[in-house]
Amino acid sequence: MAQRQFQTEVSRLLHLIIHSLYSNREVFLRELVSNASDALDKLKYLSVADDAYKSISFDPRIDISFDKNAKTLAVSDNGIGMSEQELADSLGTIARSGTKAFLEKLELDAKKNSNLIGQFGVGFYSAFMVADRIEVTSRKANEESAWKWSSDGKETYDIESAARDTQGTTVLLHLTEEGLEYANRWSIEDIIKRYSNYITFPIYLTFDEKEWDDKGNEKGSKTKTERINSGAALWRSPKAELKPENYNEFYKQLSHDKDEPLLYIHTKAEGSLQYITLLYIPRKAPFDMFHADYKPGVKLYVKHVFITDDDKELMPVWLRFVRGIVDSEDLPLNVSREIPQQNRILANIKNASVKKILSELKTISENDKEKWNVFVSEFNRPLKEGLYSDWENREAITGLVRFKSSAVDGWTSLAEYADRMKADQKYIYYISGSDEKTLKASPLLEAYRAKGIEVLIMHEEIDEIVVPQLGRYKQATGDASREWELKAVNRSGADEELGEKPDSKTESDSKPVIEKVKNALGERVKDVRLSRRLQDSPSCIVADENDPSLQMAQILKAMGQGDVPDAAPILELNPSHPLVSGLKDTEDALVIEDTADVLLDQALLVEGLKLKDPAGFVKRLNRLLSRK
Ligand code: ADP
Numbered sequence: 001m002a003q004r005q006f007q008t009e010v011s012r013l014l015h016l017i018i019h020s021l022y023s024n025r026e027v028f029l030r031e032l033v034s035n036a037s038d039a040l041d042k043l044k045y046l047s048v049a050d051d052a053y054k055s056i057s058f059d060p061r062i063d064i065s066f067d068k069n070a071k072t073l074a075v076s077d078n079g080i081g082m083s084e085q086e087l088a089d090s091l092g093t094i095a096r097s098g099t100k101a102f103l104e105k106l107e108l109d110a111k112k113n114s115n116l117i118g119q120f121g122v123g124f125y126s127a128f129m130v131a132d133r134i135e136v137t138s139r140k141a142n143e144e145s146a147w148k149w150s151s152d153g154k155e156t157y158d159i160e161s162a163a164r165d166t167q168g169t170t171v172l173l174h175l176t177e178e179g180l181e182y183a184n185r186w187s188i189e190d191i192i193k194r195y196s197n198y199i200t201f202p203i204y205l206t207f208d209e210k211e212w213d214d215k216g217n218e219k220g221s222k223t224k225t226e227r228i229n230s231g232a233a234l235w236r237s238p239k240a241e242l243k244p245e246n247y248n249e250f251y252k253q254l255s256h257d258k259d260e261p262l263l264y265i266h267t268k269a270e271g272s273l274q275y276i277t278l279l280y281i282p283r284k285a286p287f288d289m290f291h292a293d294y295k296p297g298v299k300l301y302v303k304h305v306f307i308t309d310d311d312k313e314l315m316p317v318w319l320r321f322v323r324g325i326v327d328s329e330d331l332p333l334n335v336s337r338e339i340p341q342q343n344r345i346l347a348n349i350k351n352a353s354v355k356k357i358l359s360e361l362k363t364i365s366e367n368d369k370e371k372w373n374v375f376v377s378e379f380n381r382p383l384k385e386g387l388y389s390d391w392e393n394r395e396a397i398t399g400l401v402r403f404k405s406s407a408v409d410g411w412t413s414l415a416e417y418a419d420r421m422k423a424d425q426k427y428i429y430y431i432s433g434s435d436e437k438t439l440k441a442s443p444l445l446e447a448y449r450a451k452g453i454e455v456l457i458m459h460e461e462i463d464e465i466v467v468p469q470l471g472r473y474k475q476a477t478g479d480a481s482r483e484w485e486l487k488a489v490n491r492s493g494a495d496e497e498l499g500e501k502p503d504s505k506t507e508s509d510s511k512p513v514i515e516k517v518k519n520a521l522g523e524r525v526k527d528v529r530l531s532r533r534l535q536d537s538p539s540c541i542v543a544d545e546n547d548p549s550l551q552m553a554q555i556l557k558a559m560g561q562g563d564v565p566d567a568a569p570i571l572e573l574n575p576s577h578p579l580v581s582g583l584k585d586t587e588d589a590l591v592i593e594d595t596a597d598v599l600l601d602q603a604l605l606v607e608g609l610k611l612k613d614p615a616g617f618v619k620r621l622n623r624l625l626s627r628k
Contacts (some may be wrong), residue, residue, distance in 0.1 A: 006604060010314040013125055013256050014153050026204065028126045029188065032075040032171055036062045037199045039079025039169060041306040042142055046080070048305070049334035055165070056141060061252050062199070063225075064192075065206040066183040068383045073130075073183055079169035080139040087149040091124060097519070106627075127171065128153035130177040130179030133602035141167040173205070177408075189228050189550060196229055198250050203229040233304055235278040235325055239266055255297065255323045259283045262374055264324075265360050269352065273345060279324035285378045289321055297323035300346075302331045313337065313349060318386035319357065321379055326353070348508035351392075358396040365400060365413075374400050375473060376411050379458075387466045398473065402421055403463075404436055407454035414473045414508055418484070420454060426497055427475055427487040430465050443537030446487050446499045450535055454487055489533070490542045490607070492570055498532045506530065507559045510575045513583045517573065520596035524568060531572030538577035539599040541569040541607065571600055591627065594620040 006014070039619045040060040046053040058078055066073040082090060082449070127134055132152060139146035146164035151157035164170070175183060182188065185207040192203055205228045208221045234242065236252045251261045253293055261280040268276050279298070288294040299309040304327065315322050330345050365372045374609070375424040386397045402411035407420065417428060429448060433439045436459040448455050458467055474483040487494045510530055518528045528546055532539055546565035573580045583595055606609075611617055 002087065002160075003158050005156055006151075010093060010125070011155065014128055017125055017129055025129045026182070026191050027195070028130055029075070029182065029191045031123050031126050032195045033064075033192065033203060036075060036077035036169070037081060037196075037201055039077050039081065041202050042080040043078075043167070043331060044305060044569075045307065046141070049332075053141060058167075060201045062201055062203045063206065064203065064228075066188070066589060068180070071180060071183065073173045073175055073179075074170055076168065076170040078166050079141075080165045081143075082136075082138040083140040083145070084147045084159060086140070087136065087147055091149055092157060115281045115448060121341035123286065124171075125153070125626075127173055128326055130172035130175055130182060131176040132176050135174075136169060137162050137173050138169040139164040139167050143167075146314060189576050191227050194249075194254055198234050198253060199229055200231055200233050200306075202227050202231055204236075211585065217602070224300070225235060225293070230365075233301075233327075235276050235327060236304065239268075242266070243435060247280075250278075251323065254299075254325070254501065255280065255281055255282065257284070257323075260583035261323070262371055263360065263364065266357055267353075269349075273348055273419045274329035275349055276327045277324065277349065277356075277358065279353060281322060281323050281357075281373055281375065281379070285376070286321055294320055294323075296320065297565065299325045300335070301325055301327040302333050302335060303327075303329055305307055305333055307333065307335055311337075313346065316350070316354060316386070316390055317390055318382045319354065321382060322357065330446060354390075354393060355396075358400070360394070361400055373411075380411070381462055384462050384466045388469050395474075395532055398470065403430070404440075404457035404459060405454055406431075406440060412456070412486060415475060417456060417613035418473065418482070422455060424454065426484070427494070428456065428484045429453060429494065430458050430463075430467060430488050431489045432467065433608050434461060435459055435608050442490075442606055443540045443603075444542070444607075446534055447495075447533040448489060451498060453497065465605070488543070490540075490541050491545055493545045494542075495532045502530045506575050509584070510573070510580075513573070513575075513580060516583055516586075516592045517571070517596040517599065520593045521571065521600055524600060526568040527570045529570060529572050530575050533572065534577070535626055536577075537603075538574050538579040539603045539608075540572050541600070541603040542568065542572060544570055547549065559571055570604065570621065591624070594624050598624060 002106070011036045037376065040062070043058065044060055045058070047056050047058070048054075063076040064074070065076075065223060100235055128503060134151060134153065136149040140147070147159055147164045148162035149159050151155060172181065182191075185205065188205055192205075196203065203227050206223060206225045207462075209224050210221045211219050213219045237246075247266070248260045251264065252258065255261075261283050261285065262283045265277070265279045267278075286294070286297065296310060296312045298311075298314040300307045300311055300314060309521060309607060312320075314326055326349055328345065328349065335342055335346075337346065361375065364375065377431070380402055383397060384401050387394060387401060390397065400413075402413055404410075405412045405417065408416075414428065421428075431439050431442060433442075436457055439457045439459055445455055456515055458464070467488075470486060472483055472485050474481055501507075509529065514528050515531070518525070521528070528545075529541060545611060575581060579595060579599065583592060586592055586595075597620050598617065
């Protein structure tokens, strides 16, 4: 017998599971059953698709049994099984990609997050919550020998040669005192019905039933085996027979989410392509939504047989939070994206699903405020990705994305903005940056506010990329349609609606000031101008019409694209501010230089940008303040 050491992460996980996650122990059974079901799926698939396995005829099933006296519980399947190497690889290391991330999150605050285990599902190892020793006996399909993996869930595990009549796996738990509560018929039935009812394979429970004679005396007991899951693939039932509870229960099992879904969409297509989709939008964004290696949430079935849960193409990336199943009648079981016709079928299903989801979201946005707000707060960002990655659906997505605004609390749509707009307003205005509060307080908004012009607040990083690409917004009104350009207020051209240009007297009065500031700042600015946008503040910066915004430049830098040239901003001055007008009569070079620098740096600061030389700024400010 060879004793082996667990991979470090497994030890950490086991320790955590055993010591901090007692609250939801029962999920161990769901995890073991779901592993068994996966193993059956795999073998069923191979027995149809792979010649090497075609000779295997098997009746897929999962069996659960327990022995109160021996304090054991066993979950057994006749699925694909594991070879010696696979036992070591799968049960000695962490197989699931999300588990590592889960682990890191959990360790931050193990106690508080104890119900995370339900959300993520940590698989096989969760059985150590109820067992102090586990034996896994497995025989791989098409192999002669069987192997037994065993461990007490501490540091090490053993693998030794074993015997098993057929292919498959038996997980035998030696229950702890706490685990003993699951060694009875009713607990097991209850847990299976709750978590695993729709597992498509039959799950049988073997138990002893007492027998009574006519007089009501116990005369012994009889061993019985009964099927305890319903097994019908829920999505194949007619809609009329399904209640919301059925959909919700199926969702929880499918997604390992403990919350109910926000909405579900069940579609049966019976035209030239035949398929069923059952898609869900969760109430909470999946934890890995912003990880590059996120796990796709939609599973592919073909004629009721599970094919894969790892096909990222079933949904567009921007809808990666969608959960559910796609079940096609037209594909072969050994479906391949390499074959154009099969790929086309999948693409068709995907396109139709996206359209369906978008139209459902539109309905919700119009009719169900509560649900819609949940959706926006969780999924507005990925939806915005759709604006630049999904041209075909751009119009529908544009109708759904939401922004903050200088005029209203909460979120607003472009349509609502357009409705509020004055009849002769030429552009839709927005300001972009990284922080909502900073943007709302920006001096750039002063004049727009004074004029009653609403400005959209684009505080999400993705806005910097999406909005310039979107460019325009078109609104159909009856037969006609109107269209507006989206204009950033921190751009040089965006001030034409703000009133008259400074008159020629102000212009000529300020000329020397402009010259002095320009000379003092040199290369740091592209130009210095009088502003029409400022009411109370002395200065602001804007980007030249065709330059990238400074915020965009900082994002590109942060993304490692360091070779973006710094586009110098245009500095705009408020001629009626004393700090600016005071420069007219000064010839003191140091004062001019200090003032010019402070005017620029404070304008950068209020836009939430980083100063290159904060110490210099403070020094100049202090020098100005202490000037007699
Ligand atoms: P996950 O199921 O998320 O991959 P687990 O820790 O539950 O994580 O299982 C690890 C791996 O062990 C599985 O991916 C699978 O390869 C293997 N495994 C577990 N149970 C079985 C089983 N009953 N039959 C075959 N393989 C299994």
